[in-house]
Amino acid sequence: MARTLAVIGDRWTLLILRDCFLGVRRFERFQERLGVTRHVLSDRLRKLVAAGVLEKRAYQERPPREEYRLTAMGLELHPAIIHLVQWGDRWLSDDHGAPLQHIHRGRGHRFQAQLTCADCGEVVGPRDVTVAANPALAQRLELPDEGRSPDTAWQQGG
Amino acid sequence: MARTLAVIGDRWTLLILRDCFLGVRRFERFQERLGVTRHVLSDRLRKLVAAGVLEKRAYQERPPREEYRLTAMGLELHPAIIHLVQWGDRWLSDDHGAPLQHIHRGRGHRFQAQLTCADCGEVVGPRDVTVAANPALAQRLELPDEGRSPDTAWQQGG
DNA sequence: CATTTAAGGTTCCAAAAAGGAACTCAATAG
DNA sequence: CTATTGAGTTCCTTTTTGGAACCTTAAATG
Numbered sequence: 245m246a247r248t249l250a251v252i253g254d255r256w257t258l259l260i261l262r263d264c265f266l267g268v269r270r271f272e273r274f275q276e277r278l279g280v281t282r283h284v285l286s287d288r289l290r291k292l293v294a295a296g297v298l299e300k301r302a303y304q305e306r307p308p309r310e311e312y313r314l315t316a317m318g319l320e321l322h323p324a325i326i327h328l329v330q331w332g333d334r335w336l337s338d339d340h341g342a343p344l345q346h347i348h349r350g351r352g353h354r355f356q357a358q359l360t361c362a363d364c365g366e367v368v369g370p371r372d373v374t375v376a377a378n379p380a381l382a383q384r385l386e387l388p389d390e391g392r393s394p395d396t397a398w399q400q401g402g
Numbered sequence: 403m404a405r406t407l408a409v410i411g412d413r414w415t416l417l418i419l420r421d422c423f424l425g426v427r428r429f430e431r432f433q434e435r436l437g438v439t440r441h442v443l444s445d446r447l448r449k450l451v452a453a454g455v456l457e458k459r460a461y462q463e464r465p466p467r468e469e470y471r472l473t474a475m476g477l478e479l480h481p482a483i484i485h486l487v488q489w490g491d492r493w494l495s496d497d498h499g500a501p502l503q504h505i506h507r508g509r510g511h512r513f514q515a516q517l518t519c520a521d522c523g524e525v526v527g528p529r530d531v532t533v534a535a536n537p538a539l540a541q542r543l544e545l546p547d548e549g550r551s552p553d554t555a556w557q558q559g560g
Numbered sequence: 561c562a563t564t565t566a567a568g569g570t571t572c573c574a575a576a577a578a579g580g581a582a583c584t585c586a587a588t589a590g
Numbered sequence: 591c592t593a594t595t596g597a598g599t600t601c602c603t604t605t606t607t608g609g610a611a612c613c614t615t616a617a618a619t620g
Contacts, residue, residue, distance in 0.1 A: 245420045320492070359518075440569070466616085
């Protein structure tokens, strides 16, 4: 998580990426849509390119103009971004609901995100996922132990 | 997305919530695990409680001691957090891989997150989801139009 | 009784990041 | 020759962080 946040964990980066998924590619468009200062936008785009999340390519040569596109790495942020957006739509909407709805293309109905296990296809909730130390590594990280195992410790019981 | 980021969009909040899902509940534990300054931690916890993502409850009265737990709202961030963690594990791991692995409890195998449609159960990728203006709202937001419709504009097509 | 320990914070000041507005550069349009 | 567009930089002010010390309640120790 710390690694992920080092790349996308600041006030603007996820908004930039969200706009990328909506088709925005150009500096001026990001700037006018987000209201971020040009300075910060320039910095964030440069870092995203350096991290491999976006790539910069010329879309014309005279005059030289550049655009930013999601790489394969960037495209794989899609599930996380969808879930974050839908969480906000669900819990933080004002009276009228979200301004945009997600649609499942090819099916035509509304798209509601759901987390499943790629191996067995089951829908999973928070209590269905637990963690284990990577056997390939020495134990670098001590898990907290306040009398419960970590897999149940999040529960509201008590 | 802007609404979501107003709640969870800073350098520390998602790390705090990740630790919540790992069973951490107490101020001191967050502080020692994350290395965040007490000042910032105090501020973030207060804001998360105010937003309804965490709740503060006493776990003993003499001396008074408090702990922080995920609410229903907070628990629903689980899919987003899982996806973010797995994205980092996949794209940003050093040579040895992630320190922790996710396990599908009750199945016993590794858990690999996958985004599906809650309506029809299909696995969906970036190109399967599109957006439409909420019909219940006037069109407040102009989508970018650089010669493509937004649903295909993200594609790498040349 | 004075001291120490523990949890859960505040306060204060220096350093880093973000906001705002103007300026640059290259090329094309009028 | 002047204005415009796209994509940035530069400079300066305001906000946020980081670091370290201090405070409070209450029990435990000597």
